[in-house]
Amino acid sequence: MKAHGRYLKGLEPGKDNKKEQSIMYRIGVDIGGTNIALGILDEGWELLAQKSVPFQRGGEIVAAIIAQQIRAMLAETGIAESMLECIGIAVPGSITPDGQxxxxxxxxxxxxxxxxxxxxxxxxxxxxALGNDADAAVLAELHKGALQGCKTAALYTLGTGIGGGFILNGKMFRGGRGNGIEPGHGVLVDGGEACTCGVKGCIEAYCSATALIREARKAMAVRPDSLLYKKTQGDPVAMTAKVAIDCAKAGDPTAMAVFQAYVGHLGSAIASIMNLLDMEVVAIGGGVSGAGEFLFEPLRRDVDTKCFFQNHGDVVPAQMGNAAGMVGAAMFYQNQQ
Ligand SMILES: [Zn+2]
Incomplete structure (x- = not known):
């Protein structure tokens, strides 16, 4: 993401900005349970200004906060309200098919x-335009990130749960009946670990950061001699995905075994989707992807061994990071046209 000054070049408060009126700007808003992130983007989807304010409960309050913050950003950047093409709002939840x-x-x-x-x-x-935050992340990767130029691609975001989505024929695929899709809830292990959705053995129950933490806790409980145990002093609450990954990176055999099993499950999930849809690119985002090549190198090898086609698509890190929801939300309106 390019750094930007406080004001756009040639656009300053109090200045006559009329000759710039043909330029249109978009607002992206990403509402989370802790913060509301807002940004102004230009026609090339560059982020010109952004804000983050605490979330407060209640639809009316949230709408008022968003309106107030948008107007504050417009004032700070010297952009007139009449120069806004659209406002996109991403929420971590389900939206009615009519988008209302x-x-x-x-x-x-x-x-x-x-x-x-x-x-x-x-x-x-x-x-x-209103949409789901996982859809926003997919759009952001498609137009500005790791999935640019792809006709058939997927994003998996490995966090507390698994978010993500598919691009098919160059467009975001919203499912056949408007329900959206849940790439984290395909079953990987029949009768396996309990998933948040109530089913056992979902991809999410094996490939989310939560799953990695669960397995690291289990492993440390039976191996008090492990680095996992040492780093957390045996306290399960102190275990995080980062601790598990750092211990594996440091060569702790217990952590390495946990991480290898995790990579194996993720590789199976990705190989399945490659085989089903012949994806050009599968991008992986979320906290766990921060492990970098320590994750991607063995993951690519695992996918290689499981893919039906030798010349399958690439497995790459997502590029949009925390801005994905906000940037993608600004793309909702165009995407719905
Ligand atoms: Zn599930």
Whole structure:
């Protein structure tokens, strides 16, 4: 992400910006359970200014905060409201197929929340588009990140759970019936570990950061001589994905065994999707992908051994990081046209 000054070149508060009126800007908003991140993007999807403010409960309050922060960003950058092409809002939850309501976003306490209408009321003349944060991340990677130029590709975000999505025929695939897709909830191990969705053995139950932490805790409990144990003083609460990865990197045999099993499960999930859809690129994001080549090198080898085709697509790190939701939200409106 390029660094930007406080003001756009040639666009300063109080200056006559009329000759710049043909340029259009987009707003992206990523609502999380802790913070609301907002950004202004130009026509090339470059982030010109951004803000992060604490999340507060209640649809009306959230809409008011967003409106206030958007207007503050416009004032700071000297961009007129009339130069906004659209406002996109990403939420961690499900959206009705018509894009009007947040059906359920448990972290936000939103259920059948008419968020689009509430934000639209603050900006009557500007199109507002509502979407899921995983979809936003996929769009951001497609237009600005690791999936640029791809017709058939996937993003998996390995965090507390597994988010992600597919690009098919150059467009985001929203499922056949408008439900969206859940790439983390394909079953990998029949009757395996319990998944958050209620089914046993899902990809998420083996390939999320949560799964890596669970396995590291189990391993350390039976190996008090391990580095995993030493680093956490045997306290399961102190175990994180980073501790598990760092111990594996340091050569701790217990941690290495945990990490190898994790890579094996992730490799199986990716090879399956390569075989099903012949993906050009599968991008991996989220906290665990921060392990870098320590993850990607053995992962590519594992995928190689499991793919049906020798000349399968690439497995690469996602590029958009924490900005993915905000940047992708700004793309919702164009994507819906
Ligand atoms: Zn599941």
């Amino acid at each position: 309501l947040v059906l359920d976003a448990y972290n936000l306490g939103f259920h059948n929340e008419p968020l689009k209408e509430r934000i639209q009321a603050h900006f009557p003349g500007i199109p507002v």
